[in-house]
Amino acid sequence: MFFAKCLTALLFAITVCFFLNIGICRANPGIRVQITQKGLNYANNLALRKMYKELKNYKFPDFSKGGSTSYRLYNIKVSRVSRPRGHIALVPGQGLRWTVVIKGYRLSAKFKLKQKVLWFTIRKTFSVTMKVKRVELKFTLKPSKATNGGLKLKASRCRSKVDVNVSAKNIVLKIILKFFRRKINRIIEKKLCQSATKIINNDVSRKLARFPVTRRIKHGYFFDYGFVSNPVFTSNYMQTNHKAAILDKNKNGQFPFAPPQLPQLNENKKMIYFIISDYVLNTWLYTAYHDNQLWLKVNSKMFKKENQRAMFQTTCPNSMCIGKILPQIAEKYPNSKMEMHFTTYENPMVHFKANHVQLNVPVRAEFIVVQANGAHAKLLTAELVLFSEVKTKISGKNLLLTVSETTLTLKKIYGGAPGSFAMIAVKGALEMIVKFVESILPGQQFPLVLPSHAMLSNPTIRIVQNAIIVASDLNIKSI
Known part of the structure; x- marks a missing residue:
């Protein structure tokens, strides 16, 4: 009829x-939606x-x-x-x-x-x-x-x-x-x-x-938001529990860690609540790490400001540069430029704590000298762990994650002549470069799965143990 x-x-x-749609689950979800x-x-x-x-x-x-x-x-x-x-x-x-x-x-x-x-x-x-x-x-x-x-x-x-x-x-x-x-x-x-x-x-x-139940995202990976249990209903909300893992290009995803227990939420001021565990981002990092996607080449060409570009010089009589921090480089390779290759040597991890998100990245940094004639020489290698705070905000239908306040712990250096490079000098050079890179890195966007005609309205974010909670009303133009 x-x-x-x-x-x-x-x-x-x-x-x-x-569709981001309870009860008691046999498996903890990566994302819960209410x-x-x-x-x-x-x-x-x-x-x-x-x-x-x-x-x-x-x-x-x-x-x-x-x-x-x-x-x-x-x-x-x-x-x-x-x-x-x-x-x-x-x-x-x-x-x-x-x-x-x-x-x-x-x-x-x-x-x-x-x-x-x-x-x-x-x-x-x-x-x-x-x-x-x-x-x-x-x-x-x-x-x-x-x-x-x-x-x-x-x-x-x-x-x-x-x-x-x-x-x-x-x-x-x-x-x-x-x-x-x-x-x-x-x-x-x-x-x-x-x-x-x-x-x-x-x-x-x-x-x-x-x-x-999967959606293609950056780098050709897939976001699997399939259900891990039947939806169940309470008197206050309709809740669904989703796998919420990032799969590789072949839609494979086996991880040596499991989602943590998410907090129970019993709120009704907003239309929809996304309760996102750190498991989701950790599957993303794990997949990218095993796919050799977590690397970065840093040189002066990345920067627009002249003082930042000058920092990569080995010779700089009238300014500050890496050659002054590491004088051994200036002596052996004058009038050259430095660049650094950063790669992860272990799987990075994200941890959601009360009121903040911390990112831990084990990194191997190679110091490369680019001489005037174009020849490249690897000078030394340092192993370190980066500790970054991650700022969060909503951008359209995405959760935007931006790295800030990065500190580092230098584990060891090797490749140079024994005793030729002081740990404190290498650490200072790395801190300087990391600070510059942090200022120009774009944020990573994580999708909140919504249909094309639906938008979030007046969303708010708060961070609790194991979870980021996005609360929002909706604005749907048509159905």
């Missing part, structure tokens, strides 16, 4: 548009607005009945429709209960009657008006985890109630239609539930089954 397209719209508002009643109300209002537009132009099927007294109700058109009202309610332990009520729905149609009276057959066609005083539809939606890590949806306990008043100018037809009114009500009520249930359990479920 006429709810077909409308139900589809609502379901996608709840599932796909809010949608509050405020968020569900927003989805409901969007769906009802879309429903109103579609109801005005809906094409109805014909109704017919055979036998000695047969009829056909056809060419059914909408002449007036009121705005539907509806409500989505959280049902703890079950799912969502959706109720939609429409009052003041008027249709015009043709009614063709064929009736045998003794040896005569009466055939007559009339114009009729159907006033649907009230349409009410109630059913429960039960999402669950699909075999591919996606979402399945099942509708159950469907109930519908319709009150149709059919009128016509012809007195005989009025009597006939009054006789058929109860039957028409029952037919429409049955059709409503059959149609709604079929749309959800077949049409929408098939679409959800085809919805990907």
